[in-house]
Structure formats: C-alpha cells, structure tokens
Amino acid sequence: MKKLVLGGNDAVAYAVKQCYVDVVSAYPITPQTSIIENIAHFIAKGEMKTRFIKVESEHSAMAAAIGSAVAGSRVFTATSSQGLLLMHEMLHWAAGLGAPIVMANANRAVAPPWSIWADQVDSLSQRDTGWIQFYASNSQDAYDLLFLSFRLAEKVKNPVMVCMDGFLVTHTKEPVATFEDEITDFIKIKDTPVLLDVDKPEAVGALAFPKDYMPVKLEQIKRISTAKEEFYNIAKEFKDVSKKEYKPLYTYGYSDADIVLVAMGSNAETAHLAIDLLDKEGIKSKLIKIVMFRPFPKDEFKKEFKRVKKVVVFDRNVSLGKSGITKDEIAGALGIKNIIGVVCGLGGVDVTEVEMANIAKDVLENKIKEDMILWGEK
Amino acid sequence: MKEIGLHGRGGQGVVTAGELLANIYFKEGYEVQFMPSYGAERRGSPSNAYVRVDKKRVLHRYPVRIPDEIIVLNVTLLPDLALKEGGIALLNLSSDVGLKKNDKVRFFIVDVNKIALECKLGTPATPHVNTAILGAYCKITGNFSFDSLKKVYEEKLGKMAKLNIEAAEKAYDSVREI
C-alpha cells in the first residue's frame, strides 16, 4: 500500500488504471471531467492499455459502453448531472442487457438554474433504471468502491454506479491508501459476459410480447437482488487484501443511541463530527451512512433501527412534491414513524456539523416534529 | 486542527499552491485535506482554496470559514477575507505602504511577483507566484522543514522543480513581518 493525496476523481481514475479496463467511453462534464482527463493522460503515457472512445455525448458514452460490454470487455465511463440525465434511456438498456459497466457519477445539481455544485438528485432520479448504486463519502471510499464495483458488476451481471458529491468529494484531496501489486489477484481475472458470438449467432435485446417480457424482467429483478449478498462476499475478499471493511451501511457512534443520524455522500463525512459534538453534550447518537443505495439495504436498516427512538435523515436531494429521497426510501421500506427528513445542501450549499447536531437535539426534544428544509442565513 | 486559506485570482495558481501545501504537510506526517472552492473556470476571477491540517483524519465537507492563516496572492481581495484573531496573513506585496495594520493579526509581506519573474516563472501579466510564496510560508510559520517543500516540488513539478525551489528559497529569505 502507498498513501497518496488524491481527490475523489483522482482516486477513481487511479483505480480505473489498476482495474485492467479494456474500453472507456466518455464525454466531459464538470465536475467529472478530471476523471477522464487523468485516464487520457495514463493512456497517453502508455500506463494503461485501454481504448478510449471519445464520444459526442453522454448518451453515446453509455451506448458505446453497452456495445463494448456485451462483447466481453471490461468497461468504464463517468458522468455527472445533465449528462447522467441524458444517459437515462441507455441506463435501462445497460441494466436490461446485464452489461457489467462501472460508471462514476459526480453528483451535481440539475438545471435550471445552472449549477455545477453538489446535489444528489441526478443519480437518485436514476434509481429505477436497475443499476446498483454506491455512494462514496471520501476519496478512499471512491477508490476502494471502484475495485469492488468491477467485481460485483461482473459477478451479478449488472451495471454499477459509484457516486461522489461534486467538489466535496470529487475535488477534495486527502490521503488515500492505494494498492500496489497486492490487488492484482483480486481484480485481474475478468468475469465479463460474451453475449455476441459469431459461432453462436443469437439476438440480444429482441422484441418481447407481454408473456415474454415479464420472465426477462423477473430474471433482472433476481440479478439485482442477489447483489447485496454478493457484495458481502466480495467485500470479504477485498478485506483480506486491503484490511478495510465495506458494508451496505456503515455506522459510527453508540449502538444504544437515542437518536440516529442517516446521511449519504459528503454529508455522512461531516455527520461524524455531529456525533462527536452530541457526545460532548452527553447525547448518545449514531451515524448510519448509506454506502449501497441499490439494491436497498432494507434488512440492514431494520437491524440498525432496532430499539431506536428517533431517526433524522439528511438528504442533499429532494423529490419535489414529496421529501428527501433517502428519507422517503427508508420510511417506505421500514414503515417507521419517528423519522424526520431534512432536505439540505441543495446545489452545493454548506451543511455543517453544528447544524446537524442542533437539528438532532431539536428532534430529540420534540421541537421538530415534521420533515424540514434546512435553509437560512449561512 | 489548523485551517489555511489561499486566496488569489484565476491564473495565479491558487489551486496548485493549496495542493502543494497539503502535500508538504502530508509529507511531514499530518492528516490533510485540500478543498478548492470552484466556480466556472475563468481567468481573473477570485479563486479560493483551503487546506486543513490535523493529527487525525479531517472530516469537514465544507470550505473553511475563518482560517487560522491566510496566504494572499492578490491583495485586492484582502478586504473580503476572513481571518481568526491572532492569525497570520501572508501577503504578496512589495511594500507595506497603504497597508492598514491592526494588533489582532500578524502581517507578513513578500514580493513574489518580482521573485517569480526573476526565476522566469510565468509572464509579467501573470507571474506564477504560487510556489514562491510557500517558501515564505515555511519561514514564518516554521510548521514544516524547507526540505519537505523541496521534496514535494521535486515529486510534483518535474522539470520545473528547480526554478520553483529557487523561487521558494528567495521568498524564504526575503519575507518580513510588518
């Protein structure tokens, strides 16, 4: 292992370089661009043997990735915000065909008004496309999740998206433990599907009448629902090499907490500090950080919520007309009542540990009884 | 935890300065975080970057609000900058004429525009002052050895390392408190 000071984007590109990727197809968009710039440099310097298809749009980035993946190549792409939205149609194609593409997404607000800053509505509004979704809170997560994602995608034949909050994770640099040769055995062997074969000419993605459509979808449902178990298996293998443990939900703080704070992405990082602040005031609290959002870790949430009286969920995203998206998902999946959703930090607005701790206290004291939006003079 | 703000205008190399500074502290065994504050990429507009240095991992995911130390590459920005009481302000300035002093913060000045041009870094319109000023920062804070700075420059700047180290040395020697 070697420690380097890397941003989330640097970490992702560095991981891609080490993951024996055959084909990259991508299009620039802030704040993702430095990923593909890094990759282009690695290729130019001969450090990576990868074909980089420089496409004319994100829609085409995903389309080329699909063409490459179904013929057996290991494929990577990256995007953000508007680009991810443009890809939407092809995200369904990738998942539907079982193409094990790995994509990094820099979470960025969606226009209008134009914004390049952190907001998770871009990837969360792709939640029904059939992609496995991970959220990295820091550069180390981003780096490690790339290795895990290639293995998982190929194991379950399902594409994987690794999301990072724009700038707050993508461009924030910090020490990252990177692999040298010790990771080779874990990542080198590919388990990519070969759906097109001239010696066995079959059609992929053909028209299905209703009676044929459902069975295909059932298979897809089965595929993604095995992803969580397979993630545990692969993460165990990864731990043997990296000494780092990855689980669908990461926790920090007291197991017998009076209040649980749930966060995803960069908010989860700051929330550690809120837990420490509450601790200083004698309040036992716990952080649940969502690492895997799809498939949704329902059982894990159930376990973590046992005996918990209050839950507050911080969402750097919003489902307009409803609530923060992860709050809605958690409440919907678990049917718990004492759960307060906080929509905050849209379009890159700061969210601090003090704000988080104050809200947690107000929830505990019943001063906050309903979902709220965190906004005011900063 | 120490929080450092780096402030300049697009083209002066604020982001690179921040990244180099984080790497120097990292070399000295600290946990670091470098957080550039991004807008649209444009020359001349204000550019801010922040470095946090601590013994344990840095978890804050928002820019520094009130830094302990500021490194100011363009003093026209000074009126809008925050700094903690007792903090240090390192300014790219040739003389203290017109500088409003106060007893709450310590001011240091160094003429890195001149040094950069002497070392052939950048052009008269946009001298690359970012590497020189870290030499001055090293001197006034004493937070890391000049040797660590040198090593990081050698690792990160390749062929340009020599000139940049020379500039940092000159700034190290010429920075003064006012």
Place this chain on the structure above:
Amino acid sequence: MTIPKEEILKPSHLACPGCGAALAMRLALKALGRRTMVVISACCWTVINGTIGYNYSGVPALHTAFETTAVVAAGLKASLEMQGKDDITVMAWAGDGGTFDIGLQSLSGAAERNDDIIYVCYDNEAYMNTGIQRSSATPIGAETTTTPSPVVKDRPKKDLMEIVAAHDVPYVASATLAYPNDFVKKFEKAKSKKGFKLIHILSPCPPGHKFPESKTIEISKLAVETGIFPLYEIEEGKYKINKRPKFKSLNEYLDLQGRFRNMPKEKREALEEFIRKRWERLTIKAEYFS
C-alpha cells in the same frame, strides 16, 4: 463477379411481402459473410429479426435504442479489437428515421472518429414501423400520416451521402436492390476498407409507399433511371457515378406509388427541380473529384 450463393438470412423472417429492407439484409450478409455482427436500432428490422429467442438475420444481432446504432457498433468494434477479434465485421443497421433524424448525432460522432464499422441506412423514406410518418428522408410531395393531403411533405430530403462524406471518411456509397452486383460489390469494398463506411440503400416499402409487393425491384430500378436516387460512391474523396440515368420521366416512378397520388403539380415541379439541381452538383463533383 458473382453473388455468393450462401444464404445467411433465414427465410421465415417477419418482413412484409416485397419488403426492400429484408432483401437488403439478405444481399448485405451474402457479401459480408458469417463473421459479421449487426447492430439494429429501433426500426422495421426490430420486428423483422423476430421476437425474443429468434434471430432471423443469421449473424449475432444486438438490438439497441433508436439513436445509437453507429455508436453501439463503434463500442462493439472497439471491444472486439481489444480481444483480438479483429476479423469480425461490425455492421450498424438503421432505417431513415434512425439515420437522418434521431441517430444523426451519433452517426456524425462515429464518422468523425472514423470508427471501423459499416453503417447501413435502409431508407424507406418515412417512419414505417410506427405506421408511415414523415422523416427528413421523406421526399417532397409524399403523403404520410403526419403529412396528409393536401399538406404533403414540402421540404426536400436531406442529402445523407454528402453529410457523411463531409466527415472525410474512406467510403460512402448508395445502392439499390435493382442492381445486386453493384450492391454486393459495394459491401465487399466496404468490408475491405478500414474506418467508417456508409452505404445508403433505397428500400421500397409496399405498404408504406403503397404499391403492389411484386414491384419492389421495378421501383428500385426506376428510382435510378429517373435520377431520383443517384447510384454513386465516394471512395477516399473521389466521386464515381455508377449508373448514369437517362432521366426517364419522373412520373413513371411517382405514378407507381400511392404515396404520390395526391401530389400537387407544383410539388412535382419542385421535386423535379430538386433532382435537377442535385444532379448538377453531383456531376460537377464527379468531374472535379474523380
């Protein structure tokens, strides 16, 4: 030259009788052989190739979204190359809607990158799979469900060949079913060249163009002979007109097809004028760049 005897396209495919698109695939695959993969975007061929579990094309077929034919083919080719399967030909197969309209952007991208694929547009001059709506390949004066009489199509068809040729690609050619030797030769030539190749095929559609299913070849021939569909190729920037028409009366072509039944006189004149101008340009180019 002879047309290869081997039939790769399977006979029980789901095309309408007299379908130009089915005949086009048959000839194309004869020329390209079994070590070919085809990418099919949303078009009549989505249906013709059979429902799930079937593949009448006879070669590996990848169905994809409407606007992605060229780029999916490019990704597929890159993947095969990375695996050392360089000898496999990748053919992108799309209709005129998928080429002239919704797929033009990704087509342009692949052409600009000079991706090593053969892009085939089988052009039936309207959205036939959704039931005859106008596309930008629909000729002046044609009636469709979205250009119903008397508001027939009033703008000329896009010049696909010239659009693609403007990307400086190695090979661009047009072909029709009426000249199968020329057709097969062009596919063989395309296969032998590295880089981006486009073949534009006029694909008469009996239900869409409203003519008897036995007339597909005759209409293809008349299209060339009247000059409405020039048969030519642009190889490494050099123009070659493969069949110089005697410019038979356009009415012979139009009157065979119900889609032109309600064509007002001024539209006929406009179409004739369009054809005349196009040939003028083409002739100059063929003389200048030969």
